[in-house]
Amino acid sequence: GENVEQHPSTLSVQEGDSAVIKCTYSDSASNYFPWYKQELGKGPQLIIDIRSNVGEKKDQRIAVTLNKTAKHFSLHITETQPEDSAVYFCAASIGNAGNMLTFGGGTRLMVKP
């Protein structure tokens, strides 16, 4: 089955700096790659996603890049703010395979004011 590795497990940045979280996946059939943000005591919330026919997607301060050949994708957050502090998860799925997402292990991002 699919295996998703996520790095780093913790990331500390100064407010205003950029943060990058990287994930690799194993199944070349995967074609959907979402990123989730989880705040303390809450469920994960989708913040951005990308499909395999797209190399990059941006939404304000957040961007995701995908390299299908290398089977890795990354989350980029620019101009970080304290409210960006949370746990971020990457995930991968085969779009027509039931309802299954395979998640990475998570990255705890801390933005210091």
Next chain:
Amino acid sequence: NAGVTQTPKFQVLKTGQSMTLQCAQDMNHEYMSWYRQDPGMGLRLIHYSVGAGITDQGEVPNGYNVSRSTTEDFPLRLLSAAPSQTSVYFCASSYTTGGRGYTFGSGTRLTVV
């Protein structure tokens, strides 16, 4: 519009006890899933359903049962609780396949002693 509602929020069980974690959604989503979240391991799929009357196993189904008698409800049953089932459990629903468009509940924190 409540989204995905999970009850209870917290539960302590003794080894060998059984219980049901409730999940209800009011978005008329066909697809529902149960995940467990353990430190450093991301979220792992327990069971999922693609519609009323249809369920299937995920990555870690042992020790859990599910049923889907209505579109709205997807309860998760622990048959005989074990300490290894101490975790945070999330229910999610979606309007489409492949893990896209997930809405997560706020979770149930279960401790088995």
